[in-house]
Amino acid sequence: MFNFALILLTGLFAIQNLNAVLTKLRFIEIADDLNANFLEMRISEKNYFLYGNAGTLLEIKDKIKTAESSIENAKNDIVRAVGAGSLSRLRSYLKDYSEMVDMVIEFPSRDMRTEAMLRTAGKTLREFSETTTRLERERMNTIIARSKEVMRYAFWGVLVMAILVSHFISQKILSSLRSIEKMTTTISQGDFRKIEESRSKDEFGSLINAINVMSEELSHREEEIIQSRKLASLGILTAGVAHELTNPLNNISMMAQNFTEYYDSLGREDRIGLMTKVERETERIQEIVKDLLDFSKPKEANLQEADINSVIARTMKLVQNMLDISNITTKLGLDEGLPGIYLDEHQIQQVLVNLITNAVQAMSLGGMLFIGTRPGRRGDSIEITVKDSGRGIPPEFLPHIFDPFFSTKGDGGTGLGLSVSYGIIKNHRGDIRVESKPGVGTTFTIELPVNNN
Amino acid sequence: MDRYRVMIIDDEKIVGDMAKMSLEREGYLVETFLNGEPALARLKEERFDVVVTDLKMKGVDGMEVLRTVKELYPDTKVIMITAFANLDTAIEALRGDVHDFFPKPVKIRELKVSIERALGSR
Numbered sequence: 063m064f065n066f067a068l069i070l071l072t073g074l075f076a077i078q079n080l081n082a083v084l085t086k087l088r089f090i091e092i093a094d095d096l097n098a099n100f101l102e103m104r105i106s107e108k109n110y111f112l113y114g115n116a117g118t119l120l121e122i123k124d125k126i127k128t129a130e131s132s133i134e135n136a137k138n139d140i141v142r143a144v145g146a147g148s149l150s151r152l153r154s155y156l157k158d159y160s161e162m163v164d165m166v167i168e169f170p171s172r173d174m175r176t177e178a179m180l181r182t183a184g185k186t187l188r189e190f191s192e193t194t195t196r197l198e199r200e201r202m203n204t205i206i207a208r209s210k211e212v213m214r215y216a217f218w219g220v221l222v223m224a225i226l227v228s229h230f231i232s233q234k235i236l237s238s239l240r241s242i243e244k245m246t247t248t249i250s251q252g253d254f255r256k257i258e259e260s261r262s263k264d265e266f267g268s269l270i271n272a273i274n275v276m277s278e279e280l281s282h283r284e285e286e287i288i289q290s291r292k293l294a295s296l297g298i299l300t301a302g303v304a305h306e307l308t309n310p311l312n313n314i315s316m317m318a319q320n321f322t323e324y325y326d327s328l329g330r331e332d333r334i335g336l337m338t339k340v341e342r343e344t345e346r347i348q349e350i351v352k353d354l355l356d357f358s359k360p361k362e363a364n365l366q367e368a369d370i371n372s373v374i375a376r377t378m379k380l381v382q383n384m385l386d387i388s389n390i391t392t393k394l395g396l397d398e399g400l401p402g403i404y405l406d407e408h409q410i411q412q413v414l415v416n417l418i419t420n421a422v423q424a425m426s427l428g429g430m431l432f433i434g435t436r437p438g439r440r441g442d443s444i445e446i447t448v449k450d451s452g453r454g455i456p457p458e459f460l461p462h463i464f465d466p467f468f469s470t471k472g473d474g475g476t477g478l479g480l481s482v483s484y485g486i487i488k489n490h491r492g493d494i495r496v497e498s499k500p501g502v503g504t505t506f507t508i509e510l511p512v513n514n515n
Numbered sequence: 516m517d518r519y520r521v522m523i524i525d526d527e528k529i530v531g532d533m534a535k536m537s538l539e540r541e542g543y544l545v546e547t548f549l550n551g552e553p554a555l556a557r558l559k560e561e562r563f564d565v566v567v568t569d570l571k572m573k574g575v576d577g578m579e580v581l582r583t584v585k586e587l588y589p590d591t592k593v594i595m596i597t598a599f600a601n602l603d604t605a606i607e608a609l610r611g612d613v614h615d616f617f618p619k620p621v622k623i624r625e626l627k628v629s630i631e632r633a634l635g636s637r
């Protein structure tokens with residue numbers, strides 16, 4: 063746009079200069095004719111003084127007439143080139159000269175004074191004419207040189223502008239691409255809300271529209287994926303249940319077999335010991351069934367506005383005894399002034415107890431447990447952190463720790479705690495994440511939205 | 516006459532206890548282990564005639580026990596038990612030169628017969 067204006071301006075300037083040059087050229091042409099004319103006059107004048115031929119004076123008169131008429135004809139061109147002042151001066155010098163010639167014709171006395179006056183008039187006329195012509199020629203050269211310079215500057219100007227403009231255009235494209243990249247990042251993180259409504263009707267606008275359509279499609283797909291994952295975890299669940307139940311059942315079976323087989327040879331203590339163990343194994347089965355029920359039918363969350371710090375404080379009372387006997391130091395870092403959130407206190411307590419129990423079991427030699435709250439990264443959420451200095455989780459296990467029946471505790475766990483916790487947090491429309499380093503510790507982070515009712 | 520030595524490896528303590536209770540009454544010398552590592556260490560010290568092992572264990576599992584036993588004592592018989600009874604694991608176990616394969620719940624009488632047959636067939 064700017065370049066176009068610059069080129070147009072340069073063009074106009076060039077046309078104007080060209081016109082000026084043409085005017086000057088025309089003047090110089092006329093002036094050259096006049097100069098030749100004046101030269102001839104002076105030659106005739108010299109001849110007259112040399113040979114005293116009166117006819118030469120008449121020749122001069124003739125030439126003066128010719129000059130007068132050509133000045134009259136080219137009057138406009140002359141005015142345009144050198145101005146009215148120069149024209150009238152030229153005319154007056156010519157008139158002076160003409161009058162001097164007339165005087166010489168009338169009084170051909172040939173005295174020295176008249177002669178000198180005629181010569182001076184002729185000289186003045188010719189010098190004025192020649193000077194004017196020379197000046198105009200110089201002016202014309204200046205105009206041409208200036209034109210050349212302007213053209214050169216214009217060329218560089220256009221070039222620089224072109225480079226700058228193309229730079230700005232590419233910058234604009236890059237920044238648009240960057241903002242779209244940022245928008246798509248949120249999609250890749252699983253946030254399928256529509257990205258910014260397209261403001262522009264250019265290619266970027268349609269690109270954003272296309273991304274929005276894709277995002278919507280992905281959102282539908284994600285629901286399908288969640289469904290299929292539920293089915294998959296049902297499969298894991300079934301296999302897990304089978305395995306978890308088979309072990310205590312086998313134990314009961316083997317004890318029953320020996321009880322029957324060796325009833326007579328067993329002492330009273332042995333019989334009671336076996337039956338006590340049978341009882342304990344049935345409790346184990348009962349525990350699995352209870353967890354299973356929690357898992358398969360997550361109780362409807364009964365959401366009520368609560369202060370998360372108070373919920374944590376009440377939970378700590380439940381676990382304090384366990385922490386005390388496990389030689390664990392507890393540190394709380396609860397942010398004051400967090401907004402109230404809607405939650406099912408019983409369920410959130412269940413999650414916290416699960417995480418704390420895991421932490422305690424990971425720190426069998428004692429250690430440090432940190433529980434903290436703070437505003438979430440999303441702005442409309444709060445974060446709860448449960449961090450231990452325990453043995454950590456090997457990286458290869460991390461992707462599975464929320465899977466049902468996945469346990470790293472051997473006999474100690476059913477592998478349902480974290481998977482139940484995961485379900486509860488998801489029910490609260492929240493998020494639960496884990497970071498762990500073997501030998502350093504594990505950090506669970508729960509993110510709960512502030513407006514989730 | 517020397518008594519036969521039987522090793523039982525299962526992370527469920529009751530399995531070892533019950534198998535031992537029954538097998539000792541038959542005159543076997545029985546040692547039980549809750550996981551693979553100490554069992555393998557013990558095997559390196561001394562030869563056992565029969566090793567009964569759970570297939571699925573944390574750390575050293577049944578298949579690894581089987582491989583080590585066959586390396587150390589090709590004559591020793593290995594009997595596999597598992598709570599996770601599916602055909603694939605059974606086939607895998609049997610391919611690996613397993614004498615017998617018991618899904619849980621284990622019938623102790625059948626286990627005893629299997630051990631007797633394992634010793635007789637040597």
